[in-house]
Amino acid sequence: xxxxxxxxxxxxxxxxxxxxxxxxxxxxxxxxxxxxxxxxxxxxxxxxxxxxxxxxxxxxxxxxxxxxxxxxxxxxxxxxxxxxxxxxxxxxxxxxxxxxxxxxxxxxxxxxxxxxxxxxxxxxxxxxxxxxxxxxxxxxxxxxxxxxxxxxxxxxxxxxxxxxxxxxxxxxxxxxxxxxxxxxxxxxxxxxxxxxxxxxxxxxxxxxxxxxxxxxxxxxxxxxxxxxxxxxxxxxxxxxxxxxxxxxxxxxxxxxxxxxxxxxxxxxxxx
Amino acid sequence: xxxxxxxxxxxxxxxxxxxxxxxxxxxxxxxxxxxxxxxxxxxxxxxxxxxxxxxxxxxxxxxxxxxxxxxxxxxxxxxxxxxxxxxxxxxxxxxxxxxxxxxxxx
Numbered sequence: 328x329x330x331x332x333x334x335x336x337x338x339x340x341x342x343x344x345x346x347x348x349x350x351x352x353x354x355x356x357x358x359x360x361x362x363x364x365x366x367x368x369x370x371x372x373x374x375x376x377x378x379x380x381x382x383x384x385x386x387x388x389x390x391x392x393x394x395x396x397x398x399x400x401x402x403x404x405x406x407x408x409x410x411x412x413x414x415x416x417x418x419x420x421x422x423x424x425x426x427x428x429x430x431x432x433x434x435x436x437x438x439x440x441x442x443x444x445x446x447x448x449x450x451x452x453x454x455x456x457x458x459x460x461x462x463x464x465x466x467x468x469x470x471x472x473x474x475x476x477x478x479x480x481x482x483x484x485x486x487x488x489x490x491x492x493x494x495x496x497x498x499x500x501x502x503x504x505x506x507x508x509x510x511x512x513x514x515x516x517x518x519x520x521x522x523x524x525x526x527x528x529x530x531x532x533x534x535x536x537x538x539x540x541x542x543x544x545x546x547x548x549x550x551x552x553x554x555x556x557x558x559x560x561x562x563x564x565x566x567x568x569x570x571x572x573x574x575x576x577x578x579x580x581x582x583x584x585x586x587x588x589x590x591x592x593x594x595x596x597x598x
Numbered sequence: 599x600x601x602x603x604x605x606x607x608x609x610x611x612x613x614x615x616x617x618x619x620x621x622x623x624x625x626x627x628x629x630x631x632x633x634x635x636x637x638x639x640x641x642x643x644x645x646x647x648x649x650x651x652x653x654x655x656x657x658x659x660x661x662x663x664x665x666x667x668x669x670x671x672x673x674x675x676x677x678x679x680x681x682x683x684x685x686x687x688x689x690x691x692x693x694x695x696x697x698x699x700x701x702x703x704x
Contacts, residue, residue, distance in 0.1 A: 372666035374604050375621045454665070455623065455631075547624075547665030 356520045364596055373465060373542040373594035376457060376549040380466025383459055389439025398434035400427070400467060411471035412591055415580045417482040424488040426579040428553045429571040431463045447570040451554040454546050461551045465540045465594050472593035476536060478583045485580065488573075492581025495574060496526070501565035507578075509563075511535075521598075532585035538595025545598065552579060600694035607673075607682050607700045614676035614700050616647065616655075617668065618684050624665045642667070642686045649673055650681055659686075676700055 384395045384407070400410035401418065415426040421433060435441040452461050480486055499506040508527065510516060516523040524534035539552045556575055560567045568574040601621035607614050620642065627639035639661060647655035654673050673682070678701030685695040 370617055370619050370668040370670070372619060372621075372668070374619060375601060375666055378604065379601060379621075454629070455637075542666075544664075 354517075354522060357522050360598065364598075367544070367596045371542055371594065371596045372547065373469075373540065373549060373596065376462045376465040376540075376542070377469045377594060378466075379457070380462035380464070380469075383463055384466055389435065389441050391438065391440035393438050395431075395434050395438060395463070398431070398438060400430055407467055407470045409471050409474055411468045412474040412476055413478055415485075415488065415576050415583060416479050417484045417488075422484070423573055424484055424576050424580055426552070426576045426583075427464050427467055428460050428551055429576050431460045431467065432571045435460065443571075450570040451557065452548045452550055454548055457549050461540065461549055461554075464551050465549060468540055468591075469593050471591055474591055476533075476583060476586050476589050476591050478580065478587065480584060488577040488580040489584050492577040492579070495578050496581055501563050503564050505563040505565065507559065507563075526582055526585060529585055529588070532582060533589040535582040536586045537589070537592060538597060541595045541597040543597045550597070600692055603684060603686075603694065603696040605682070605684055605696055605698045607676075607698055609676060609678060609701050612675055612677070614649075614673040614680075614682070615670070616673060616682065617670045618645075619666070619668050620686060620694075621666055622686070622688065624661065624663055624667065626661045640688060640690060642688045644687050645669060646685045647671070647673070648683045648685075649676060 384398075387394050397404045399405075399418075399420075400407060401413055401416045402408075402410045411427055414430065415424050417424050418430065418433075425433065432443065432446050435446060436443060446458070446460065449456070450458055450460065452458060478485075480489060496507045497512070499509070506512075510518065510523045511526040514525050514528075514531070516525075524531045526532045526535050536552075539555060540550060541555075542549050553570060553575055556578060557567050557570075568578075603621070604619040606617045609615075622642050623640055624642065625637050625640040627636065629637045631637050641661040641663070642659045645655070645657040645659060646653055655671055657669070659667075676682075680700045681697055682700055683695055683697040685693065687693045
């Protein structure tokens, strides 16, 4: 009797990690939502913002009345195809690592003469207004559809950004004593019905990148990764990091490098 | 103000599978803005599809339809090279028409 009990316990303990992984994969709510998203992805309104972004990219705008067609996204001036799959990366002209939105904002400032203060005033989308960098980021991201995510880690500053991002990810503070890792640092967690992917492991870190920028069905709003991270900080009751700041670029470097090797499916659709 | 639609028309035999994505705020008249004031009704009222100038699809739409809506329907008797135009009109009189050539690989 006692033996059987001990054996039973041992079996339960050794089965635990497997059961956890299976529970996450077979979560019926998540599976149903995946089906729903697959249907929605066929006609994703993100395409409307992609088209808007392309128009903005080519249009002569701003105080300098120029287009963004000379903007260097890392693969040379004006090269958009495949650039997103290799961001964030180091840019020598600013001597820092930039993610896609930070780079677009930089190009809007240097090429078109926009002011950072104007762009950072209301940088996130609302039902009535989609900021230009969001549409532009959607356009740029869409040009890397089907490509492998491969942000470079060659320059010392790129490796630096990864380590900084990792430290930020694990830094606990704020009113709730939370870090990003509190929710996204282990397997099998969820918030309400939403599974919380583990961003520290390559297999699941892709969830931080896939589907972004994303069209959110609730409210019908196009959102960028800058918004997503900012909203995570708001939910943590953490001071929100500056728009297009090095902090967010570093955090995005950490998340994107962890997701390296996965195929990017293009701008997505969110619940 | 109206942004272009995204129209996809793919042929399966003589039936065209049409999917249209429209950019429209589709305000229900129930939402309030940040200042607490009701955002006035603003929604697509009618949608018309024409194949080579002949109306093949007509729809009356209400404010219950989501923002940036998608419409999908099938048109019988379509051929490659046919011109399909879609028009919507909203309750403020704003209008937009876009056209595609079926089978042009859009």
